[in-house]
Amino acid sequence: MTEMMFSLPKGFEASGVSAGIKQSGDLDLALIFSNEAASGAAVFTRNAFAAAPVIYSKGIIARNPRGLRAVVINAGNANACTGEDGLKDAREMAEMTARKLGIPPDSVFVMSTGIIGVPMPMEKLRKGIPLAVERLSPDGLERAARAIMTTDTVPKFASVTLSLGGAEATVAGIAKGAGMIHPDMATMLSVITTDLAVEPDALGKALRWAVERSFNAVTVDGDTSTNDTVLVLANGSAGNAAINEKSKDFRAFAEALLSVSRSLARQIAKDGEGATKFATISVVGAVSEEDAKKAAKAIANSPLVKTALFGGDPNWGRILAAVGYSGALVEPDKVSLQVAIGDDEEHGEYLLLASGGRPVPFDGKIAARIFSSDRVIIEVDLGLGLESALVWTCDLSHGYVDINGYYHT
Amino acid sequence: MTEMMFSLPKGFEASGVSAGIKQSGDLDLALIFSNEAASGAAVFTRNAFAAAPVIYSKGIIARNPRGLRAVVINAGNANACTGEDGLKDAREMAEMTARKLGIPPDSVFVMSTGIIGVPMPMEKLRKGIPLAVERLSPDGLERAARAIMTTDTVPKFASVTLSLGGAEATVAGIAKGAGMIHPDMATMLSVITTDLAVEPDALGKALRWAVERSFNAVTVDGDTSTNDTVLVLANGSAGNAAINEKSKDFRAFAEALLSVSRSLARQIAKDGEGATKFATISVVGAVSEEDAKKAAKAIANSPLVKTALFGGDPNWGRILAAVGYSGALVEPDKVSLQVAIGDDEEHGEYLLLASGGRPVPFDGKIAARIFSSDRVIIEVDLGLGLESALVWTCDLSHGYVDINGYYHT
Numbered sequence: 001m002t003e004m005m006f007s008l009p010k011g012f013e014a015s016g017v018s019a020g021i022k023q024s025g026d027l028d029l030a031l032i033f034s035n036e037a038a039s040g041a042a043v044f045t046r047n048a049f050a051a052a053p054v055i056y057s058k059g060i061i062a063r064n065p066r067g068l069r070a071v072v073i074n075a076g077n078a079n080a081c082t083g084e085d086g087l088k089d090a091r092e093m094a095e096m097t098a099r100k101l102g103i104p105p106d107s108v109f110v111m112s113t114g115i116i117g118v119p120m121p122m123e124k125l126r127k128g129i130p131l132a133v134e135r136l137s138p139d140g141l142e143r144a145a146r147a148i149m150t151t152d153t154v155p156k157f158a159s160v161t162l163s164l165g166g167a168e169a170t171v172a173g174i175a176k177g178a179g180m181i182h183p184d185m186a187t188m189l190s191v192i193t194t195d196l197a198v199e200p201d202a203l204g205k206a207l208r209w210a211v212e213r214s215f216n217a218v219t220v221d222g223d224t225s226t227n228d229t230v231l232v233l234a235n236g237s238a239g240n241a242a243i244n245e246k247s248k249d250f251r252a253f254a255e256a257l258l259s260v261s262r263s264l265a266r267q268i269a270k271d272g273e274g275a276t277k278f279a280t281i282s283v284v285g286a287v288s289e290e291d292a293k294k295a296a297k298a299i300a301n302s303p304l305v306k307t308a309l310f311g312g313d314p315n316w317g318r319i320l321a322a323v324g325y326s327g328a329l330v331e332p333d334k335v336s337l338q339v340a341i342g343d344d345e346e347h348g349e350y351l352l353l354a355s356g357g358r359p360v361p362f363d364g365k366i367a368a369r370i371f372s373s374d375r376v377i378i379e380v381d382l383g384l385g386l387e388s389a390l391v392w393t394c395d396l397s398h399g400y401v402d403i404n405g406y407y408h409t
Numbered sequence: 410m411t412e413m414m415f416s417l418p419k420g421f422e423a424s425g426v427s428a429g430i431k432q433s434g435d436l437d438l439a440l441i442f443s444n445e446a447a448s449g450a451a452v453f454t455r456n457a458f459a460a461a462p463v464i465y466s467k468g469i470i471a472r473n474p475r476g477l478r479a480v481v482i483n484a485g486n487a488n489a490c491t492g493e494d495g496l497k498d499a500r501e502m503a504e505m506t507a508r509k510l511g512i513p514p515d516s517v518f519v520m521s522t523g524i525i526g527v528p529m530p531m532e533k534l535r536k537g538i539p540l541a542v543e544r545l546s547p548d549g550l551e552r553a554a555r556a557i558m559t560t561d562t563v564p565k566f567a568s569v570t571l572s573l574g575g576a577e578a579t580v581a582g583i584a585k586g587a588g589m590i591h592p593d594m595a596t597m598l599s600v601i602t603t604d605l606a607v608e609p610d611a612l613g614k615a616l617r618w619a620v621e622r623s624f625n626a627v628t629v630d631g632d633t634s635t636n637d638t639v640l641v642l643a644n645g646s647a648g649n650a651a652i653n654e655k656s657k658d659f660r661a662f663a664e665a666l667l668s669v670s671r672s673l674a675r676q677i678a679k680d681g682e683g684a685t686k687f688a689t690i691s692v693v694g695a696v697s698e699e700d701a702k703k704a705a706k707a708i709a710n711s712p713l714v715k716t717a718l719f720g721g722d723p724n725w726g727r728i729l730a731a732v733g734y735s736g737a738l739v740e741p742d743k744v745s746l747q748v749a750i751g752d753d754e755e756h757g758e759y760l761l762l763a764s765g766g767r768p769v770p771f772d773g774k775i776a777a778r779i780f781s782s783d784r785v786i787i788e789v790d791l792g793l794g795l796e797s798a799l800v801w802t803c804d805l806s807h808g809y810v811d812i813n814g815y816y817h818t
Contacts, residue, residue, distance in 0.1 A: 049733035049741050049766065081729055083742070083767045116726025117768040226730050303712070307810050317525025320490055321635050324458035332458050333492070357458065358492045359526040401716050401807055 006142035006157045009170035009195035011035045011237030015135035016143030019128025021076035021114070021121055027147035029125070030073040031132040032191055033101065038235035039197075040068040040109065041204035043211045045228035052079045052086030053110040054227060056094070060109055061231075065200035068233055069107035071191055072097045072129065073148050074114070075176070078187075080226040081117040089120040096126065100133040111189050111229050113150055113176060145174040148189055152176050152271055158263035160256045164249045169196045169238040171256045177218070177268030187225035188215060190264055196253060197236030199244040206254035207232050214261035218269045218392050232257065266343075266392055274402065275394030277374045279309055280343040283323075284388040285381040291328035292389035295380060298326030299391075306396035312372035314339065314364070316353040323380055332357035334383030341373040344390055350379070415551035415566045418579035418604035420444045420646030424544035425552030428537025430485035430523070430530055436556035438534070439482040440541040441600055442510065447644035448606070449477040449518065450613035452620045454637035461488045461495030462519040463636060465503070469518055470640075474609035477642055478516035480600050481506045481538065482557050484585070485523040486530065487596075489635040498529040505535065509542040520598050520638050522559055522585060554583040557598055561585050561680055567672035569665045573658045578605045578647040580665045586627070586677030596634035597624060599673055605662060606645030608653040615663035616641050623670035627678045627801050641666065675752075675801060683811065684803030686783045688718055689752040692737075692798050694791040700737035701798035704789060707735030708800075715805035721781035723748065723773070725762040732789055741766035743792030750782040753799055759788070 008014060012034055019029040042061050044054050060068075072093055079086045094108035101108075112120070135143075145155035159172035173192030198206070211230055236242065243249050270278045281300045286292035299305055302322040308315040316337055323330055335357045338350040351366050353359060370376060417423060421443055428438040451470050453463050469477075481502055488495045503517040510517075521529070544552075554564035568581035582601030607615070620639055645651065652658050679687045690709045695701035708714055711731040717724040725746055732739055744766045747759040760775050762768060779785060 047730060047733035048739040049729050078726075081726060081741075081763065081767050083765065116730065117763070226726075226733060303805075310810060317487075317490060317635075320458050321456060321525065324456035324635060330457040332490075354490065354526070356492065358490050396712075396810060398807055398810055401719060401805060401810060 006145060007159065007172065008138055008141050009172055009193050009237065011195055011235045012193050013136040013138050014140035014144040015132045015137060016140065016145070016147030017128055017131045017135055019074065019131070020124045021074055027143060028075045029128040029132050030144035030147035031097065031136060032071045032144060032193065033136050034069050034233060034235040036235050036237060037067045037069060037107070038233040039066050039200045039203050040231060040233050041065070041200060041207045042229060042231045043207060045226060047226045049081060049226045051112060051227045052082055052090040053112045054229060056087060056090035057109050057111065057229065060106055064106045067104070067107050068109060069103045070097055070101060071109045071111065071231060071233070072132070073111040073189065073191070074125065075148050075150055076114040077112060077118055077120050078114045078116050078227050079112040079120050082119060085119060089122055092122060093125055093129070096129045097133070100130050109231055111227070113148065113187055113189055113227050116226060141172070141174060148174065148176040150176065150187070154271055156264055156267040156271070158260045158267070160259050162252060162256050164196065164240050164252060167238040167240040169194060169240065171260050173260045173264055175264040175268060177271060188228045188268060190215065190230045192230070192232040192257065192260055194232070194234045195237040196234050197238070197240055197242040198234040198253060199242055202243055202245045202250055203232055203234055205245060206250070206257050209254055210258040210261040213258055214265040217390055218265045269392040269394055272394035274397040276397050277309055277376060277395050278343065279393050279395065280377040281391045281393065282344060282377060282379040282388065283382065284379065285383045285385060286387040286389070287329050287385035289387045289389060292387045295323045295326045295328040295382065296389045296391040298322040299378065299380070300393035303396055306393070309371065309376060309395035310397045312368060314353065314367035314371040316359060319378060319380065320354060320357070328382065329384060330382060331384060336381045336383065338379050339367070339370050340377050341370050342375055342377050344377065347377050415554060416568065416581065417547055417550050418581055418602050418646065420604055420644045421602050422545040422547055423549035423553040424541045424546060425549065425554070425556030426537055426540045426544055428483065428540070429533045430483055436552060437484045438537045438541050439553035439556035440506065440545060441480045441553060441602065442545050443478050443642060443644040445644045445646060446476045446478060446516070447642040448475055448609045448612050449640060449642050450474070450609060450616045451638060451640040452616060454635060456635045458490060458635045460521060460636040461491055461499040462521045463638060465496060465499035466518045466520065466638065469515055473515045476513070476516050477518060478512040479506055479510060480518045480520065480640060480642070481541070482520040482598065482600070483534065484557050484559055486521060486527055487523045487525050487636050488521040488529050490526040491528060494528060498531055501531060502534055502538070505538045506542070509539050518640055520636070522557065522596055522598055522636050525635060550581070550583060557583065557585040559585060559596070563680055565673055565676040565680070567669045567676070569668050571661060571665050573605065573661060574649050576647040576649040578603060578649065580669050582669045582673055584673040584677060586680060597637045597677060599624065599639045601639070601641040601666065601669055603641070603643045604646040605643050606647070606649055606651040607643040607662060608651055611652055611654045611659055612641055612643055614654060615659070615666050618663055619667040619670040622667055623674040626799055627674045678801035678803055681803035683806040685806050686718055686785060686804050687752065688802050688804065689786040690800045690802065691753060691786060691788040692791065693788065694793055695796040695798070696738050696794035698796045698798060701796050704732050704735045704737040704791065705798045705800040707731040708787065708789070709802040712805055715802070718780065718785060718804035719806045721777060723762065723776035723780040725768060728787060728789065729763060729766070737791065738793060739791060740793060745790045745792065747788050748776070748779050749786050750779050751784050751786050753786065756786050
């Protein structure tokens with residue numbers, strides 16, 4: 001299986017090189033290239049301080065949604081809060097990449113992650129981009145995944161294969177996360193590629209549907225960054241008839257995209273800054289999906305719940321208190337709470353901690369064992385309706401304080 | 410000046426005793442008593458899981474706003490998520506206190522703070538309450554302030570004296586805070602007493618005005634608890650003509666109440682769990698006060714900003730990023746940011762870090778010195794309007810993780 005890791009769909013190549021943007025000398029420049037023009041769709045940060053590459057790439061995807069050929073991504077500098085000069089630099093990154101690849105400038109998508117407010121070291125990119133082009137290879141995705149890491153501890157990759165109308169196809173993506181991960185995106189970048197042919201509108205619809213159920217269900221610290229972007233490229237190398245929203249294969253494609261997105265999102269939550277454990281927050285029985293999300297996010301973002309997870313302390317009172325201030329419609333005497341080792345895909349036996357808004361007698365040793373495991377699922381039933389929501393998060397540890405207290409500005 | 414510490418207005422007595430609710434044996438039961446019937450007004454938590462004493466005391470203040478005589482407060486058990494039994498226990502606390510003092514049961518206000526979801530140890534209160542009554546003294550306020558502490562490291566007290574219409578009067582209060590402190594209240598209790606005569610409606614109006622500008626401007630970790638309560642009692646022992654909303658003295662009284670509330674709120678922020686520094690977040694130039702608050706709270710609650718404060722790191726990018734996702738109307742190229750050692754009452758020279766949404770050249774050593782001080786004021790000018798808001802908070806430290814990761818549930 002090892003050789004299957006980080007493999008790209010047909011017609012794509014990738015590379016990851018060191019351009020010297022990171023002071024460490026680690027890989028910091030990634031390139032993903034499609035041999036044929038690809039359809040593209042993207043979801044961007046809603047932060048008002050959207051970074052230059054976000055502003056630039058929004059324009060690219062709007063003008064040229066069927067003609068994308070490459071994505072150039074640097075780590076170490078976010079090109080955010082850099083004004084007009086930053087926009088010029090993002091454009092120059094695209095133009096250098098296009099020139100070296102012999103493709104149109106408006107076929108190149110740009111992403112950046114790293115320090116905010118520092119001008120892009122363009123002289124380093126002028127050397128790094130040609131190197132990244134030279135190193136392009138069908139086997140280059142793992143190096144690309146490594147080159148986009150910042151405080152991530154592991155590269156993140158996911159893929160599924162599917163057979164649609166006789167064509168064998170792949171959906172494969174990479175991502176980076178770690179700090180500032182939040183629903184509504186964060187310093188979170190992801191590029192997902194497929195060799196299926198998909199119309200841009202259908203691609204965008206499937207992406208927004210998948211992102212809402214994956215990347216937007218992850219929260220590490222509640223912060224939302226200036227650079228978050230998820231891009232999907234579909235280059236048609238599989239030879240299928242182009243999928244549109246009415247195709248019978250649309251749902252299968254969207255499910256495959258969701259499967260890859262969910263895997264990447266979970267990897268991001270597990271690799272949250274300083275995380276020692278992965279937590280899945282499930283809220284059911286809400287009167288609306290919005291209420292379920294409010295309650296789940298309030299639990300997931302509560303520093304008191306997150307430190308209790310770190311300490312392995314089954315502090316059910318903090319969980320109910322978070323539900324109580326979430327803004328969701330709550331009737332205390334209808335609320336119940338249970339926990340288990342595991343997550344939403346696989347978990348052990350549930351232990352009931354509270355019912356009717358009150359604690360029930362439970363075995364403290366079992367509760368402590370669940371809260372001390374490295375995968376905890378917390379399920380709150382509001383007892384009012386049929387709607388539910390799921391959020392993935394991690395604990396709040398000494399490591400988080402260290403990483404963010406002493407991160408070089 | 411020392412003997413002036415923790416002194417009560419005329420006609421009040423207080424005590425603090427150990428009833429054995431805290432396992433440590435520390436003081437855990439406070440009583441404040443008025444020799445005459447007092448007007449009362451209170452502000453309560455908005456958490457849907459309001460604790461039993463909150464529900465009980467809401468009823469008392471609604472039914473008997475002119476006849477209050479005592480407040481009984483225990484620490485070590487919050488009597489929250491305890492259902493009907495909890496309500497019965499809160500009522501019994503009031504009745505025991507009333508019986509021992511020879512006053513009507515519905516003249517006693519009840520507050521609790523501590524562990525959630527554990528039945529109140531009523532047998533301990535049956536012994537403790539008579540002791541607290543016996544120990545009542547005009548000099549007992551400091552012990553009362555100590556008896557309501559949980560993870561607080563210092564007791565909190567503030568007072569002002571004023572002369573109204575020939576009467577010399579005092580407004581004096583105590584508070585506890587520490588964890589879960591948040592705008593919209595938190596595990597935060599405060600009792601403010603005055604020997605002025607004030608009509609209940611005027612008292613309530615002044616209290617809501619003062620709380621909004623003091624306790625609700627404090628945030629430690631964004632969590633909001635089940636028990637938060639601020640109570641003000643006015644017993645008229647100063648002999649003034651009762652103040653109503655139309656009295657010429659109403660504003661002077663409200664300002665005195667605000668002054669005491671602000672002092673207590675600042676003490677709470679400074680004593681936030683694990684706090685190593687006190688931060689004042691000032692947002693000016695907003696189009697609405699609501700927007701200014703949104704931006705200030707987003708900065709104050711950002712774990713990334715709070716860890717940067719802990720690390721002494723002038724990470725202006727995280728501050729702007731928090732403004733960017735706050736939901737406030739923001740035009741990035743209008744935003745400026747400056748910082749100084751100090752707070753909103755007194756501060757050193759401001760250092761400009763960003764202007765027009767971009768960093769400006771600044772002396773990194775001065776910036777690091779400011780962020781390393783134990784009092785930092787961060788001022789963001791949105792550059793769009795005339796409205797402003799102020800929030801007090803503290804940093805996020807290893808100590809916070811320790812206190813909340815290992816707190817006994």
